[in-house]
Amino acid sequence: MQEAVVAKSAKKDFPELNFYDQDLVDLYSRSWGWVSEQWRDGTSRNGLAAQYMCYPDSNAIHQFDATLSTFFLVYSNRTFPVMTQLDNFYQKQEEDGAIRAEYDDTTGKPILGRANPTGVCPPLFAWAELNIYEKIGTKKRLRDVLPTLQRHYQWLEQTHRKENGLYSVPLVATMMGNSPRTGCHYPVDFNAQQALNALSISQIGDVLNDKDLSFKYKRAYFSLKTRISQLMWDERSSFYYDLDKNEQRIGVRTIAGFWSLLAELPNEEKSERVVAHLSNPKEFGTDHPFPTLAVSQEGYDPTGGGYKGAVVPPFVYMIVKGLERYEKYDLAREFSLRHLYYMLDGFHPEDGPGGVWEAYAPQHEGPAKWSGKKGFPRREHMAYVALSTVALMIENVIGLHISLPRKTVDWRLPVLEVMGIENLNLKRNLVTIVSQKSPRGWEIRLESEKLYYLTINVLREKRSKTLPIPSGKCSVLIDKI
Numbered sequence: 001m002q003e004a005v006v007a008k009s010a011k012k013d014f015p016e017l018n019f020y021d022q023d024l025v026d027l028y029s030r031s032w033g034w035v036s037e038q039w040r041d042g043t044s045r046n047g048l049a050a051q052y053m054c055y056p057d058s059n060a061i062h063q064f065d066a067t068l069s070t071f072f073l074v075y076s077n078r079t080f081p082v083m084t085q086l087d088n089f090y091q092k093q094e095e096d097g098a099i100r101a102e103y104d105d106t107t108g109k110p111i112l113g114r115a116n117p118t119g120v121c122p123p124l125f126a127w128a129e130l131n132i133y134e135k136i137g138t139k140k141r142l143r144d145v146l147p148t149l150q151r152h153y154q155w156l157e158q159t160h161r162k163e164n165g166l167y168s169v170p171l172v173a174t175m176m177g178n179s180p181r182t183g184c185h186y187p188v189d190f191n192a193q194q195a196l197n198a199l200s201i202s203q204i205g206d207v208l209n210d211k212d213l214s215f216k217y218k219r220a221y222f223s224l225k226t227r228i229s230q231l232m233w234d235e236r237s238s239f240y241y242d243l244d245k246n247e248q249r250i251g252v253r254t255i256a257g258f259w260s261l262l263a264e265l266p267n268e269e270k271s272e273r274v275v276a277h278l279s280n281p282k283e284f285g286t287d288h289p290f291p292t293l294a295v296s297q298e299g300y301d302p303t304g305g306g307y308k309g310a311v312v313p314p315f316v317y318m319i320v321k322g323l324e325r326y327e328k329y330d331l332a333r334e335f336s337l338r339h340l341y342y343m344l345d346g347f348h349p350e351d352g353p354g355g356v357w358e359a360y361a362p363q364h365e366g367p368a369k370w371s372g373k374k375g376f377p378r379r380e381h382m383a384y385v386a387l388s389t390v391a392l393m394i395e396n397v398i399g400l401h402i403s404l405p406r407k408t409v410d411w412r413l414p415v416l417e418v419m420g421i422e423n424l425n426l427k428r429n430l431v432t433i434v435s436q437k438s439p440r441g442w443e444i445r446l447e448s449e450k451l452y453y454l455t456i457n458v459l460r461e462k463r464s465k466t467l468p469i470p471s472g473k474c475s476v477l478i479d480k481i
Contacts, residue, residue: 013079015424017398018434020417023344024393027356031389034356035073035080035382046108047091049084055381060102060111063089063121064175065383068314070128072390074135077425082132083141086125090148097155099125101173115172118159122175122193125149126200133207134403136427142204146213149201153217156194164247165227167191175314178370179254179292179307180299186243188232189256195224196263207405225265233266238273240265253283253294255315261322271326278319278335286311288342289335290319291362303361304368306376310359311339311368317387320396329399329412330459336396340388358384394421400433402426407452409433414459416442416478426452435478442478 014032017025038055042048053069054061066085073082092110093099100110100119112119126149133142160167166186171179174187181187198221205214231247232240240257241249258274260266266274277283277294284290291309293300304310316339323332346366347354358381359368370376394400398419399412404427411433420434432447433454444456446469457464458478467476 014077015075015394016422017393018418018420018422019393019397020419024340024397027340027344027347027389028393031072031356031382031386032076034380035076035386038380038382039080040105042088046104046106048088048103048105048108049081051081052084052088053080053383054105055378055383057375057378059105061088061105063099063101064124064314067122067124067128068317068387069383070132071317072386074132075390075394075424077423078136082136086128086145089125090145093148093151096158097151097153098159099152099155116170120156120160120169120173122173122190123152123156123197124193125152126197126204130200130203133405136404136425139207139405142207146201146204146208149204153197153201156197162186164231165223166231166243167194174256176254176256176292177307178305178373179256180252180297181242181250181254181256183244183250184242185245186232186247187256188228188240188242189259191224191228191232192240192256192259192263192265195221195228195265196259198224199263225263228260228265233270238270239277240274253277253297255284255290255292255312255319258290258315258319258322261325262318264325268326275323275326275328275331278331286362287338288360288362289338290316295362301369302363304359304370306359306368306370306373309362309368310370310377311342311362312359313339313384313388317392320392329396330414333396333399333412333414336388336392340392340397343385343388355379356385356389357381400424408455409452410455410457411444412457412459416458420444440477444476444478445473446475447473 017028019025038053039051040054042050069085070082073080089099092103101121102111104111110119129142129145160169162168167190168185169187169190171181171184174189198217202214202217202221231243234241234249239253240260241251244250261274278290279285282296283294286295288311291311292307293309299308301309320332320336342360343356346360347356357367357377357379359377361368367377398421400421401410418436422432424431429448429450434445436443448469448471450471452469453466454469455466
C-alpha cells in the first residue's frame with residue numbers, strides 16, 4: 001500500500017486550470033505549495049508511513065484530517081501519496097476493529113481523553129476509498145482494505161449502536177467543537193455518516209462483484225436509514241435533528257442535518273425541502289455559505305463564534321457533494337463559487353490578517369472568531385482548505401468528474417465559458433480539456449495519449465453527448481453535438 005515519496009514539486013507537476021478569474025486559479029496553484037510544506041517522515045518509533053500530511057503545529061495525526069485530505073490529493077498527479085494517509089490508520093487497527101481518531105506523532109500511540117474515551121471519529125474511510133478508486137485506484141486496493149473497513153464498521157456497531165438501532169457518540173466526535181447541541185445523545189451527523197459508511201461498503205461489494213457483501217451492507221444501510229427517517233426527521237420544519245436520551249428531537253438546526261443528503265436519506269420530495277434551507281437567508285443562506293448554525297437559532301454568531309456560525313470547508317464540501325447526489329449541479333456550482341470568492345476576499349482583506357483559514361465568518365470578510373479559543377482558526381490548515389481551493393475548483397467550478405475504472409470524464413458546463421484543465425493524469429494518460437471561443441463557435445480542445453470517453457453536459461441548455469476521444473489532438477464544436 002506504499003506510494004512514491006513526496007518530492008518538492010514544480011507547478012508543472014500538477015494539473016493546470018483555465019478559468020476566466022485568474023485570482024481563483026492562482027489560489028488553486030498556491031494551494032499545492034502550501035500542501036507541499038505540510039509533510040512529515042514516519043519513524044521506527046511512531047510506525048507511520050514514509051510521508052504523511054500533518055499540520056505544522058500539531059503533535060498528532062487526526063483521522064478526520066487524513067481522510068479529508070485524500071479528496072484533493074487525488075488531483076496531485078501522483079506527486080503526493082494519497083493512500084498512505086489512510087494506511088497510517090489502518091495499520092493501527094486493534095484486534096476488536098477499533099481505529100482511533102488521533103495518534104501521537106512521536107510515539108504512534110492513540111490519544112484518548114475523557115471527552116471521547118473510545119476515540120471515535122466520523123466513519124468516512126469507505127467513502128474516501130470509493131473516491132480513490134474512481135480517481136486513481138484499482139480493484140486490488142479495494143480488496144486489500146475491505147477486511148479493515150468491515151472490522152471497523154463492526155466495532156462501531158458493537159461499541160456505539162444502541163438497542164433502538166441508532167448510534168450514540170460524544171459531541172467531540174462530530175468535529176463541531178462548541179456547537180450548541182446541548183442534550184444531544186444521538187447525533188444526526190454521525191448516524192448519517194454511518195449510513196454513508198454502510199452504503200459505501202455495499203458499493204465496494206458491487207465493484208468487487210460480491211453480491212453477499214453488497215446485500216449485507218445495503219440491508220444495514222436501509223435499516224439505519226429507516227430509523228433516522230422515523231426518529232430524526234421533523235415534518236413541520238423539514239429538517240433532520242439530533243435526539244436526546246429519550247429519543248426526543250432537539251430542535252436546533254445545525255449543519256449536521258445536511259449529512260443526510262450525502263447519505264441519500266431523504267426521498268425526492270423531502271430532499272427539495274432540505275435543500276431549500278440552503279438558500280434561505282434566515283437559515284443557512286448567508287452571504288458566505290454555509291454557517292454551522294442556522295441564522296434563526298439562538299446563539300448564532302455572525303462572526304462565527306467557533307461552531308456557532310462559522311463556515312468550515314469540509315462541511316461546505318459535504319453539502320456540495322450531497323447536492324450532486326440529487327443532481328443539483330447548478331446549485332452546487334453557485335454555492336462553490338460564492339464560497340471560494342469569500343475565501344479569496346479573506347486572502348487579501350481590507351483589514352486584519354490575510355490568508356486561507358480552517359473557518360470563516362458567515363457574514364463578514366475573513367476568518368471566523370471564537371472568543372477564548374487559542375489558535376482558532378488555523379491558518380493554511382490545508383486538510384480543510386484544499387477541499388475548497390483544489391477539489392471544489394476542479395469538480396464544481398470547472399465541472400470535471402472523473403472515473404478511471406470506466407475511463408470516462410463527465411464535464412458539466414452550466415454555461416459556455418473559457419475554462420478547462422491541462423495535464424490531468426488519467427491513469428498515466430495526461431489529458432487536456434479546454435473550452436474556448438473560436439471563429440467556428442464554441443469549441444472544446446482535447447489532447448490525450450490514449451482513448452477515453454468524454455461526456456459533455458451543457459446543463460442550462462440541456463444538451464449532453466458522450467464521445468470517444470482518440471489519442472492525440474482533436475476538437476469538438478459544441479454547436480454540433
